[in-house]
Amino acid sequence: MTIIIGIIFLGILVFLHELGHFLAAKLSGVKVEAFSIGMGPVLLHKEWKGTDWRISLLPFGGYCAMKGEQDFEEYYNGNSQIDHNSFYGVKAIFRAFIGFAGPLANFLFSVLAFFIIALTGYTYYSAGNTIRLATEQYPELHSAAKEAGITSGDRIIRINEKETEDFSAIYTEIAAHGDEDILIEVERNGEILNFIVHTDLDKNTGEGKIGVMSDETSVEPRQAVRYSFFPALYQGFSQTFKLIYLSIKGITTLFKGVNITESIAGPARITNMLGETARSGFSAGFREGCVSVLQFMALISISLFIMNLLPIPILDGFLVLTSVVEAVFGIKVSPKAKNIVQYAGIALIAILFTLAISGDFHYFSELLNAKK
Known part of the structure; x- marks a missing residue:
């Protein structure tokens, strides 16, 4: 099915x-x-x-x-x-x-x-923007964040001057900048600190990583912003151009030693992933299913x-x-x-x-x- x-x-x-x-x-x-x-x-x-x-x-x-x-x-x-x-x-x-x-x-x-x-908005689940270092649970992993001076309990509030209100936003921004220097702004005990972190590149996915994890206890439902007609239309064009930029950027990672057979999906895998996205999305609710399918499409x-x-x-x-x-x-x-x-x-x-x-x-x- x-x-x-x-x-x-x-x-x-x-x-x-x-x-x-x-x-x-x-x-x-x-x-x-x-x-x-x-x-x-x-x-x-x-x-x-x-x-x-x-x-x-x-x-x-x-x-x-x-x-x-x-x-x-x-x-x-x-x-x-x-x-x-x-x-x-x-x-x-x-x-x-x-x-x-x-x-x-x-x-x-x-x-x-x-x-x-x-225009419709949607509900999604995400942890907050307070992070912990992945090396605390997986000592064998490399953590670029730790090397830069970031510690567990820090709240990542901006990456490259873009606000990161939850861990979903943190992941999205870091994933788009593999093997690059990024500016991370954190809040630590009421103090704002800035760090330059050089991300690692996941050779299987082409995504950037810095060796941080979310606080699983902070996962909760969050509501995406609902826009009126013209602001929603602007979002339509804005998100599309952003996706074009990220897609072209993703193509360039193929020249950085990424595993091509893992990174390039053929028709069978795309069809299966699209069907799985629809199935799992609609199991969470009609609106969530529509959003999941539309995003993937x-x-x-x-x-x-x-x-x-x-x-x-x-x-x-x-x-x-x-x-x-x-x-x-x-x-x-x-x-x-x-x-x-x-x-x-x-x-x-x-x-x-x-x-x-x-x-x-x-x-x-x-x-x-x-x-x-």
């Missing part, structure tokens, strides 16, 4: 991404021949208003097939017989718009998700936004880049150059996909072993 729930929610994100391409194509005057949720053999289909709407066997991914997408060589060679309602029959700026619309749909979904969360949606805008052939980013260059400078990519770059792009995607599948296999193997 967990997998089925995950497939449904992941399918929603794929649908929105492809719907972005579909709407942009329609607005640009390009005929959409097929629209599919899923890849591979077609299970169900129905033609409606000139488009073949499909549900395909493999539930990961989808496509929006436009008329004349394969006519690149004819277009490059100046073939005047290309239909005006085909992909290469419209101006380059419209092709850029079509390519960008899919990732844009994922961006807008994230804004909507965080807008709804800010926003994370995946922004990952799709960033990934698809990479200037790699077979991804939207390459189409956007080449179309903008053509629209602005009148320079067309030759078929030979496109093919060379495309093969390189396919090889890179294949390597990343293999790493992701390998990570999924390792993840589920450990999960099964833990249940034995």
Whole structure:
């Protein structure tokens, strides 16, 4: 059931991404021949208003097939017989718009998700911001906080000038700054002290750590702030841009020796995690379940936004880049150059996909072993 729930929610994100391409194509005057949720053999289909709407066997991914997408060589060679309602029959700026619309749909979904969360508010459980050193319970661990002079009983009230009202905020801020110097402001016996702490980097997760633990006795329900319409809309954009920043920052940690098979999740693991998030979230209450699902879907949606805008052939980013260059400078990519770059792009995607599948296999193997 967990997998089925995950497939449904992941399918929603794929649908929105492809719907972005579909709407942009329609607005640009390009005929959409097929629209599919899923890849591979077609299970169900129905033609409606000139488009073949499909549900395909493999539930990961989808496509929006436009008329004349394969006519690149004819277009490059100046073939005047290309239909005006085909992909290469419209101006380059419209092709850029079509390519960008899919990732844009994922961006807008994230804004909507965080807008709804800010508008409705939610209850979450967290310990307070009084910490204890992890070395007191686990002497073998390294504690960057201890080395910097922080002691058990200190209240961490700010990190990099951002207020940390509870341990959840402390964890979030530290996790985003692996192998970096951070400014930690603590309250100790009524006195405010500042410490520069160099965080450790967890090679399995890519997260920062400083070797502190929460006071478990201080865990209590806390209420997230509920905003009115326009402040909530601002939060939607603010949290989305923050997520983009953190996602790009997370990608950079891959070059710091992070275990890639642990850090990169493939489709199976993402689906399982999404389903598990929904199941555990809704078990705590309807509003909490909605918030958990929306937060996780926003994370995946922004990952799709960033990934698809990479200037790699077979991804939207390459189409956007080449179309903008053509629209602005009148320079067309030759078929030979496109093919060379495309093969390189396919090889890179294949390597990343293999790493992701390998990570999924390792993840589920450990999960099964833990249940034995």
